[in-house]
Amino acid sequence: MDLEFLSAPITQVFLYALLTAVTTGLGAVPFFFIKDVSPSLLGKSNAAASGLMLAASFSLIREGYNASEWMTIGGMLAGVVLVVLSHKWMESRGEVDVKDLIGGKRKQMLMFLGIMTVHSFAEGVSVGVSFASTMEFGVFIAIAIAIHNIPEGLAISLVMVPQGTSPIKAVWWSIFSSLPQPLMAIPAFLFVEVFKEYLPFGLGLAAGAMIWMVFADLVPEALEKSEAKTVGLWVTIAVLAMSAFQVLLSH
Known part of the structure; x- marks a missing residue:
């Protein structure tokens, strides 16, 4: 019975999607060996995170355009509106103490984590839709996203650790940001046509939100x-490295 359960297509979809989430935590591993975070390193970290996010954003836009250009653009606009309104809401709440929550000192980290989580919804749908095509294609896409998630975990850690978050918390929060992937893969696998139709909007939403975050927060702080x-x-x-990584991954 257990073997039948593990071999069931829906179980394999969930397990492979869960793997993509877990690999995000690997991006925090370098910070177990970096003990002294100087102001200069903090600036370079924010700059590198910006480059990684920009490259990932334009990759999402390109993928969305392949399905629906206008829906992707609509998603980008929605992403910008959403993150701007969220930022204003957080500012209206005054100084939000997130230290107990994520072990850091800046409320912007909470927003950054939220944006990366939104991004993961789209990736989860991609995994589910791919498995609905063929099992082999689904495994390929899941492995590709799992490898792709490592630099995303690095980007999250580059923002969180220099601001006071411990490396072990950065691991867990990186994985947490990707948990929508196994959660969204199952319904996308079961209702492939519905989710496939709106995937470009989700991709655009995540890209628009990340681009705003780069130029409104990360780059100014790096400067x-x-x-x-x-x-x-x-x-x-960072843009060149991420772009080269994506090219190698595609081959």
């Missing part, structure tokens, strides 16, 4: 800690 040339260099290096 407070490092020179503009240094920030530009690290953003560019």
Whole structure:
């Protein structure tokens, strides 16, 4: 009975999607060996996270365009509106103490974590839709997303750890941000046509929110800690690295 349960297609979809979430935590591993976070490193970390997020955002936009250009653009607009309203709401609440929640000092980390979680909904749908095509194709996409999630976990950790979050908490929060993947993979697998239709909107929403976050928060903070040339260099290096990684992954 147990073997039958494990071999059932819906169980395999869930397990592979869960794997994609767990691998996100690997991005925090380098911070177990980095003990001293200087202001200069904080600036470079924010710059690198910005580059990783920008590359990921345009990858989402490109994927969304392949299905529906206008729905992707609509999702981007919705993402920007959503994150701006969320930011204003958090500011109206005054200084929100998130230290007990995520072990850090800035409420922006909570918003950043939320944006990455929204991004994961779209990736979860992608996994489920892929498995609905064929099992082999689903496994390929799940493994690709799992590898892709490692630098996403790194981006999350680059924002959280320098602000006071412990590496072990960064691991768990990175995994938490990707938990929508196994949760969304199952309904997307069962109701593939419905979820496939609205996938471009979800991809655009996550991309729009991330792009706003980069230029409204991460880059300005990086410029407070490092020179503009240094920030530009690290953003560019991160974009190039993430782009090369995606090209290698596609082959």
